[in-house]
Amino acid sequence: MTVLARHMTEAAEVERKVELRMARQKRLFADEPLEQIAVISEAALHRCVKTKDVSARQLTHLLEMGERPNIEIHILPFDDGLHASLSGSFALLDFPPETWPPAAYQEYAVGGHLVDDLEIVAALDTLFGELRERALSERDSARLISKLVHK
Numbered sequence: 001m002t003v004l005a006r007h008m009t010e011a012a013e014v015e016r017k018v019e020l021r022m023a024r025q026k027r028l029f030a031d032e033p034l035e036q037i038a039v040i041s042e043a044a045l046h047r048c049v050k051t052k053d054v055s056a057r058q059l060t061h062l063l064e065m066g067e068r069p070n071i072e073i074h075i076l077p078f079d080d081g082l083h084a085s086l087s088g089s090f091a092l093l094d095f096p097p098e099t100w101p102p103a104a105y106q107e108y109a110v111g112g113h114l115v116d117d118l119e120i121v122a123a124l125d126t127l128f129g130e131l132r133e134r135a136l137s138e139r140d141s142a143r144l145i146s147k148l149v150h151k
Helices: 011-029 052-066 118-134 138-149
Strands: 036-041 071-076 090-093 103-108 111-115
Touching: 036 118, 052 071, 052 138, 071 118, 071 138, 090 118, 103 118, 111 118
Parallel strands: 036 071
Antiparallel strands: 090 103, 103 111
16 A cells, blocks of 8 residues: 555554445445535545546546435535635534434544534534535536546
């Protein structure tokens, strides 16, 4: 495995995190799949990993995932300007009401943390709604990604 930048996480820890993410990704294909709505900055689409071939495969994978009925992909375009989530990414986590209250996960260069303060989760939920409104539709997002695949 190639680690792309100097990072404080040990290689074994990176490997473990990749395994956990791959296991979580399988839930998107289960008989009762998880639903995922992603708002992705256009900047992320332009970061080429290793070669254009690798980048094209990653973008094609995004297109394929966006075709699934349980997954929405929205691109937040460059021309939208500054937005409140430039400081980092986050994921909102919804669970069946009888199991666990809503939460969020914020990730950063050397780790991440679970947010269970309901006021903060509500603020992140509001922010997500604003970002989703500013982002391209699913169809326009797919067109943009497709254009980059063939660039």
